[in-house]
Amino acid sequence: MAMLMKGNEAIAEAAIQAGCRLFYGYPITPSTEIPEYMSKKMKSSGGTYLQAESEVAAINMVYGAGAVGERVMTGTSSPGFSLMQEGLSYLFAAEIPCVIVDVMRSGPGLGGLGPTQADYFQLTKGGGHGDYHSIVLAPASVQEMVDLTKEAFDIADYYRNLVIVAVDGILGQMMEPVEFPPYQGRKLSPKTWAASGAEGRPKNNVISYYLTPDLGESENLRWGQKISLMKESEQRFSEYLMDDAEFAFVAFGTSARITETAVDMLREEGLKVGLFRPVSLWPFPEKGLSARLPQIKGWMSVELSSGQMVEDVKLIVNGQAPVGLCKRQGGMTPEPEEVVDAFKKQMLGRGQG
Structure with a gap:
């Protein structure tokens, strides 16, 4: 049955239904309804909501939660997204799956509260340092915000990569009828890589630091193969x-x-x-x-x-x-x-x- 929902709230509900049980974020207009919704619904869903002291802290909390294999999300808007860029680079290198929502507002600088799509370069070219890519999904309706958010978690787990749901301020604030059909997701492998306790198995190390150049190059080449696979397989229009x-x-x-x-x-x-x-x-x-x-x-x-x-x-x-x-x-x-x-x-x- 369809219900009338604001885009930001629909994303949050879709994330919960997709199994997201940890949300870390710092409120910023026009994305604030996402953490607000999570603060109300996470506990009853068996999850945890935590308002971080900053966007920098939030993205590093996402790193920690994702490293132990949990489905985790954060939501922000353009200036906050800028603050997260170093963390995104670390997340890619550590191959930690997560979902980030960027509800874009105008800039440069503090800008205004009106809608924009001017985060495109930062979203698609890699705003952090190094050779990496995030998968970026751009819905055009509240229903698509639901569908793509649910899928984003599966895509993130499938590739062990960060996935960004990019919307502008109008879509985040817009209200439309939306349905939440059962999601038939991808077949995913167990997260045997996660740092979730080492009893009965060797320790897992989730790191992004490679001291020797030869190891650094070999890891970059391996990541490059994954980037090529994502580029070939995840084109949508x-x-x-x-x-x-x-x-x-x-x-x-x-x-x-x-x-x-x-x-x-x-x-x-x-x-x-x-x-x-x-x-x-x-x-x-x-x-x-x-x-x-x-x-x-x-x-x-x-x-x-x-x-x-x-x-x-x-x-x-x-x-x-x-x-x-x-x-x-x-x-x-x-x-x-x-x-x-x-x-x-x-x-x-x-x-x-």
Whole structure:
């Protein structure tokens, strides 16, 4: 049965249903409903909620909980996510599965409380030091926030890797009908690697420190193989009216919802346009986008940033068609009419209207 829920609260409930029993976080708008919900529901679910003294402390608590094999999550927003970057690098190197929710707000700096997608570089290129990648999932509805959050825990356990659920402030605060169907997850191996007590077996060491260069290189090469596997296997995308499209938008999250309306408006004018929506920001769904290259005369990225994802689009298109950009920043979102006007100007060479 469907119920009306705010996006942030739906993520928290989905995490609990996915077996998350430990949550560490520090409240920051517009993600605060996540720790608030966890503080109310974790105890009755047999879990523990702890408000850390900072985001730096929270991500290191996640490290400890994940190292003993528990399903653990934290939630934050852009400035807090920045503070967690060193911890994310350590989590990757120690191969500790966990889920992080980033409800993006405007920046740079303290910025404002309005929605943004300007964490894209930090999310997809590795905000911490070293060669690593997080799997990044970008839902575009409250229902998808539920479904992808549940799946995120399985993906994290499957690869022993961190998974980030990336939403903008609008999706986090939005209320929509949502259902919580039973989740049929992946078949997962026991966590025999976890530091959960060594009675009857050799000790497990969960570390990210390799003193000799030769060992450091061999570990990086091994992680590189895992990164390649994730990149090949976890590309996700959705398409809207792409089968006969001659032009295509690329957008995720709230931008994709706005752009879908713009596509409908342009279709009413007889223009064959479609929408390619990345659901995984990393790995970017280059296989899906590449498959559309022969038919598309022009691409346009629609973003709540100065233009970050557009760089990945350009890399894949590789000069085979023009790539445009429609953007809003600082917490502002475009109206569908703005997207339509930007398309006509950049793709068709027309003025407004």
